[in-house]
Amino acid sequence: MDEVLKPNVDSARIESVLHQLDPDVDRPAHVIATEGLNLHFGSKSILSGVNMDFTRGTITALIGPTGSGKSTFLRTLNRMNDRVVGFRHEGDVRLDGCSIWDPGEDLLTLRRRVGMLFQRPNPFPMSIKDNVVSGVRAHRIAKGKQLDVVAEIRLREVGLWDAVKDRLGDSPYRLSGGQQQLLCLARALAVGPEVLLLDEPTSALDPLSTESVEELLRRLTPALSLIVVTHNLGQARRVSDVTMFFHDGRLVEYGPTDQVFERPRESDTARYVNGLMG
Ligand SMILES: Nc1ncnc2c1ncn2[C@@H]1O[C@H](COP(=O)(O)OP(=O)(O)OP(=O)(O)O)[C@@H](O)[C@H]1O
Ligand SMILES: [Mg+2]
Incomplete structure (x- = not known):
């Protein structure tokens, strides 16, 4: 075979492992949708x-x-609010056309399909490798030696492999804040989510770590749908395709990010994106 046409061995291996782990990796665009969703505390x-x-x-x-309901909305999408005292909803959230509250919906499966990354890195008290594969193990997606492959693939994917490959058995708490957040992202990605919810994922990070997370988010699409809460308007403009603006108990406006920032339809949106509203 012509040298140039030879597949890259590493990427071929990674692709084949991903297919074994997730036969739906080529599935068509999925949609998570909200329908007349009302949220109350x-x-x-x-x-x-x-x-x-x-x-x-x-x-x-x-x-x-602040207080416009961004986190409440985000947490509703994988039922993180269900057990919060006083929380109620009307309307629906549909994943692939099925209600996430359907009695037949298994919560663990929902959380596998709709993963979450929080504001502060929250590695589990276990080794770096076990952090990455904990969900994979729990969901029985892989076992034994496969777990090593999964850990390597995911740590490479988030750009952490070189930094941690010689200390996979160590505690994650000695990693920097940015590295811990990347580890949590590797853990979230390891179970093959279709949607990833991120609540101010870089607000506790320095500018360089923020840049690595933003680059990574861009690389994760088109495989995933990402929904990111951010107070950093520069970040919203840099990373997002679509922007939703919440204010005063409602979704005031949404649209392509360029339009929302450059040609907002609503005066409240204009005030907010121009820094005239707190
Ligand atoms: N567990 C709760 N019980 C009662 N009220 C709550 C609870 N969690 C949030 N709220 C209220 O819901 C509203 C929306 O809060 P939420 O945290 O969703 O806002 P946010 O847009 O994420 O704000 P921020 O930008 O500060 O993170 C606020 O008025 C808040 O006080
Ligand atoms: Mg919030």
């Missing part, structure tokens, strides 16, 4: 009437003033 309405479609391969930024 006790008697207080947090958001009402949110209708939104999220497609595979899209990064959506959720922006809005």
